[in-house]
Amino acid sequence: MRTSYDNGSIMEEYEVDSEGKKEGTYKSYYESGKIRELSTYKGDLLVGTRYLYFENGNVEIEEKYTDGGILNGEQKVFYKDGQVQIVKNYENNELTGLLKVYYPSGKIKEEVTMRHNNENGPFTEYFENGQVQWKGTYLNGDNEFGLLEEWDSLGTPIKKMLCDSFAICRTFWHQDSTKINPYFKEHPYKP
Numbered sequence: 001m002r003t004s005y006d007n008g009s010i011m012e013e014y015e016v017d018s019e020g021k022k023e024g025t026y027k028s029y030y031e032s033g034k035i036r037e038l039s040t041y042k043g044d045l046l047v048g049t050r051y052l053y054f055e056n057g058n059v060e061i062e063e064k065y066t067d068g069g070i071l072n073g074e075q076k077v078f079y080k081d082g083q084v085q086i087v088k089n090y091e092n093n094e095l096t097g098l099l100k101v102y103y104p105s106g107k108i109k110e111e112v113t114m115r116h117n118n119e120n121g122p123f124t125e126y127f128e129n130g131q132v133q134w135k136g137t138y139l140n141g142d143n144e145f146g147l148l149e150e151w152d153s154l155g156t157p158i159k160k161m162l163c164d165s166f167a168i169c170r171t172f173w174h175q176d177s178t179k180i181n182p183y184f185k186e187h188p189y190k191p
Helices: 182-186
Strands: 002-005 010-016 022-029 035-042 048-051 057-067 073-078 086-092 092-103 109-116 118-126 132-138 146-151 157-163 169-174
Touching: none
Parallel strands: none
Antiparallel strands: 002 010, 010 022, 022 035, 035 048, 048 057, 057 073, 073 086, 086 092, 092 109, 109 118, 118 132, 132 146, 146 157, 157 169
């Protein structure tokens, strides 16, 4: 099968089986003629490695599918210049394990533990110079829980907070002691 843009350039190319389902190599193109997607289908479902491309020819997304069109394994997302932006893992279509986000320079920006498609576990955010900016734990999504710590770009601690299960955080230590929650002045937190 082949479909085309109004200007006549190829939009997509693929084969179909006797039931009309995509089977084998699938290619889609930008109107300019450059490759947009390269993947493989079996019975109309993705299988194997799928590549999505920027129009400049660099890979935008690389991901793996197992039989049945199930997203499994490492997925990489890239910046337009080819530098890795995000690395994440899927297991049976669910985001799980350590998700890593990078600055355009290639330096680590964030590491987050994922479970059931949500942030769930320890996380660390970094300044581009490599210093830790935030460290804590997420609970069932983007909700900080437990101890949450912040540093400046030179590595100097700024504050420490305790967050409850509703992601309400209270500062119990701050480099400027006037910014400490009054409760903790009377009841010091001891980790």
